[in-house]
Amino acid sequence: xxxxxxxxxxxxxxxxxxxxxxxxxxxxxxxxxxxxxxxxxxxxxxxxxxxxxxxxxxxxxxxxxxxxxxxxxxxxxxxxxxxxxxxxxxxxxxxxxxxxxxxxxxxxxxxxxxxxxxxxxxxxxxxxxxxxxxxxxxxxxxxxxxxxxxxxxxxxxxxxxxxxxxxxxxxxxxxxxxxxxxxxxxxxxxxxxxxxxxxxxxxxxxxxxxxxxxxxxxxxxxxxxxxxxxxxxxxxxxxxxxxxxxxxxxxxxxxxxxxxxxxxxxxxxxxxxxxxxxxxxx
Amino acid sequence: xxxxxxxxxxxxxxxxxxxxxxxxxxxxxxxxxxxxxxxxxxxxxxxxxxxxxxxxxxxxxxxxxxxxxxxxxxxxxxxxxxxxxxxxxxxxxxxxxxxxxxxxxxxxxxxxxxxxxxxxxxxxxxxxxxxxxxxxxxxxxxxxxxxxxxxxxxxxxxxxxxxxxxxxxxxxxxxxxxxxxxxxxxxxxxxxxxxxxxxxxxxxxxxxxxxxxxxxxxxxxxxxxxxxxxxxxxxxxxxxxxxxxxxxxxxxxxxxx
Numbered sequence: 104x105x106x107x108x109x110x111x112x113x114x115x116x117x118x119x120x121x122x123x124x125x126x127x128x129x130x131x132x133x134x135x136x137x138x139x140x141x142x143x144x145x146x147x148x149x150x151x152x153x154x155x156x157x158x159x160x161x162x163x164x165x166x167x168x169x170x171x172x173x174x175x176x177x178x179x180x181x182x183x184x185x186x187x188x189x190x191x192x193x194x195x196x197x198x199x200x201x202x203x204x205x206x207x208x209x210x211x212x213x214x215x216x217x218x219x220x221x222x223x224x225x226x227x228x229x230x231x232x233x234x235x236x237x238x239x240x241x242x243x244x245x246x247x248x249x250x251x252x253x254x255x256x257x258x259x260x261x262x263x264x265x266x267x268x269x270x271x272x273x274x275x276x277x278x279x280x281x282x283x284x285x286x287x288x289x290x291x292x293x294x295x296x297x298x299x300x301x302x303x304x305x306x307x308x309x310x311x312x313x314x315x316x317x318x319x320x321x322x323x324x325x326x327x328x329x330x331x332x333x334x335x336x337x338x339x340x341x342x343x344x345x346x347x348x349x350x351x352x353x354x355x356x357x358x359x360x361x362x363x364x365x366x367x368x369x370x371x372x373x374x375x376x377x378x379x380x381x382x383x384x385x
Numbered sequence: 386x387x388x389x390x391x392x393x394x395x396x397x398x399x400x401x402x403x404x405x406x407x408x409x410x411x412x413x414x415x416x417x418x419x420x421x422x423x424x425x426x427x428x429x430x431x432x433x434x435x436x437x438x439x440x441x442x443x444x445x446x447x448x449x450x451x452x453x454x455x456x457x458x459x460x461x462x463x464x465x466x467x468x469x470x471x472x473x474x475x476x477x478x479x480x481x482x483x484x485x486x487x488x489x490x491x492x493x494x495x496x497x498x499x500x501x502x503x504x505x506x507x508x509x510x511x512x513x514x515x516x517x518x519x520x521x522x523x524x525x526x527x528x529x530x531x532x533x534x535x536x537x538x539x540x541x542x543x544x545x546x547x548x549x550x551x552x553x554x555x556x557x558x559x560x561x562x563x564x565x566x567x568x569x570x571x572x573x574x575x576x577x578x579x580x581x582x583x584x585x586x587x588x589x590x591x592x593x594x595x596x597x598x599x600x601x602x603x604x605x606x607x608x609x610x611x612x613x614x615x616x617x618x619x620x621x622x623x624x625x626x627x628x629x630x631x632x633x634x635x636x637x638x639x640x641x642x
Binding site: 195196265266268269271272273274275276279283284287288 | 444446473477481487499545
């Protein structure tokens with residue numbers, strides 16, 4: 104086989120894999136849009152559901168998902184930021200850094216149902232807080248921690264060492280270096296990390312099923328101990344009710360709303376990343 | 386042992402990196418309010434010598450300093466020394482200018498602002514004063530709030546110097562500050578060094594012999610990690626004692642082999 108032929112075959116395989124990925128993505132999107140679109144209307148978005156979700160809209164489910172996402176990021180972001188700064192600015196030993204990185208990435212590989220179970224056992228059973236949105240937000244926060252942290256850390260590690268040296272030579276302490284030199288040039292990484300974390304939390308079902316979500320009847324959380332309805336679990340319930348055509352359509356509609364939320368977040372994060380990383384590298 | 390407030394001295398210093406010596410048998414007492422040029426081929430330890438005076442290698446694992454390094458009456462590798470305070474007294478200018486992605490104004494007052502958050506009202510005055518001292522004021526006074534990255538390399542280096550001066554160091558370490566600049570900017574920086582030495586002790590690492598001839602009061606010739614020759618600049622250039630020094634001077638700064 105000559106070199107040119109081998110080159111062409113390899114190129115073909117690479118194109119094929121790329122298109123396979125694209126095709127899956129487009130097929131899923133197409134299916135969701137096609138089936139969910141008929142359900143979409145202003146009332147669908149703005150009305151509470153009734154009859155166990157088979158009728159009515161998605162107002163509280165959407166709100167519930169947003170509350171959980173926002174809570175998760177509010178809790179997870181500071182921890183991720185601190186952990187990233189700890190690893191990049193304070194720890195000098197390569198072994199300790201590698202160890203920390205391994206732990207964080209393992210956290211990323213844990214199946215989400217385990218987070219759900221562990222959360223349920225710890226909060227729901229051991230602390231007896233019952234099913235609550237705060238518990239869900241906490242569990243999601245732990246889950247999205249690696250995503251946010253990796254994004255912040257990679258931005259910080261891209262910062263040339265010379266900026267730190269200048270800061271150090273001017274007498275800045277490590278904390279001042281982090282706050283005045285490192286973060287102002289790396290915050291785009293923090294923003295993208297937070298948005299990707301949000302997107303990941305939005306799609307999560309298994310972790311909140313037993314810990315935070317009410318399957319029907321719940322509206323606003325009135326205390327920290329209240330559960331919330333969510334889009335994810337709503338889809339699960341409606342999909343199980345496969346005999347009813349209206350529930351089916353509503354399930355697809357809910358899926359479409361959820362997808363749109365995730366898409367908006369990811370698009371925003373891409374824009375932020377490209378715009379501000381360019382600015383920082385100028 | 387207590388030293389005078391203005392003392393800047395190495396006493397039997399050895400610096401090793403992962404066990405390998407970078408500098409050894411280093412003993413030297415620097416003259417106050419003068420320019421001491423540290424001459425030597427690349428790899429002779431010039432940068433390490435400068436950085437050791439403000440403990441800039443602390444972050445790098447494997448660096449060890451033995452012996453005594455005295456700055457302003459303090460043995461700086463003694464436990465309990467406030468290294469952040471030390472670095473305010475010993476400013477460092479790096480080989481290539483490093484400007485923060487912010488305005489000219491924010492860059493000048495960067496260090497001052499951190500050390501004196503309570504003197505907010507003085508910031509504009511401080512900015513003007515040190516930009517003038519670095520001979521940059523006239524060129525930037527109309528664009529103080531524009532991004533500093535738009536300045537030329539030479540202007541950026543003078544801005545770095547202004548930023549360091551604003552922290553009011555007594556000692557100024559300069560590590561080949563003109564190596565990445567065009568001749569016109571180099572000239573400007575040399576003039577600046579000349580005017581700065583009145584009030585500050587300046588250590589300038591360079592392998593540019595012509596530059597050392599122009600601005601040095603004293604010379605240390607570093608070769609392979611130790612001082613081969615030292616003395617007044619005039620003596621050094623007229624009557625080099627060692628063979629290696631002569632070869633270095635004749636070779637225009639390249640390494641004697």
